[in-house]
Amino acid sequence: MRNDYDFTEGxxxxxxxxxxxxxxxxxxxDDVLAFFREQAEAQGIGYQTLINxxxxxxxxxxxxxxxTVASLRKVLKEELAALRTITA
Structure with missing residues (x-):
C-alpha cells in the first residue's frame, strides 16, 4: 500500500x-472532568472551553x-456619631 503514495515532492x-x-x-x-464534560455537552460547547x-x-x-438601605443607614449612623464626638 505504501507504493501507492508518492511523497517525494511533498x-x-x-x-x-x-x-x-x-x-x-x-x-x-475523574469526577471533576465528568462534571465539566456533562455541563459542556448540555451547553453545546467544548469542555476545555468551559474549564477555561x-x-x-x-x-x-x-x-x-x-x-442596601440597612447598610447605608448603619454607615451614616456611625459617621454622624463620629462627627458628633469630634465637634463636641
Whole structure:
C-alpha cells in the first residue's frame, strides 16, 4: 500500500500556533472532568472551553455586596456619631 503514495515532492504544511494559548498537561480528578464534560455537552460547547471560562471567573476580583438601605443607614449612623464626638 505504501507504493501507492508518492511523497517525494511533498512539503510539510505550516503549523499555525494558537495565538494566546498554551498546550499543557493537567491532571484532573475523574469526577471533576465528568462534571465539566456533562455541563459542556448540555451547553453545546467544548469542555476545555468551559474549564477555561471557569478559571477566568476565578481570576476576577470578588464582587462587593450590594449597598442596601440597612447598610447605608448603619454607615451614616456611625459617621454622624463620629462627627458628633469630634465637634463636641
Amino acid at each position: 512539503k510539510r504544511g505550516a503549523v499555525v500556533p494558537a495565538s494566546g494559548k498554551s498546550r499543557i498537561t493537567i491532571m484532573l480528578d 471560562a471557569e478559571l477566568r471567573k476565578a481570576m476576577q476580583p470578588p464582587k462587593s455586596s450590594p449597598l
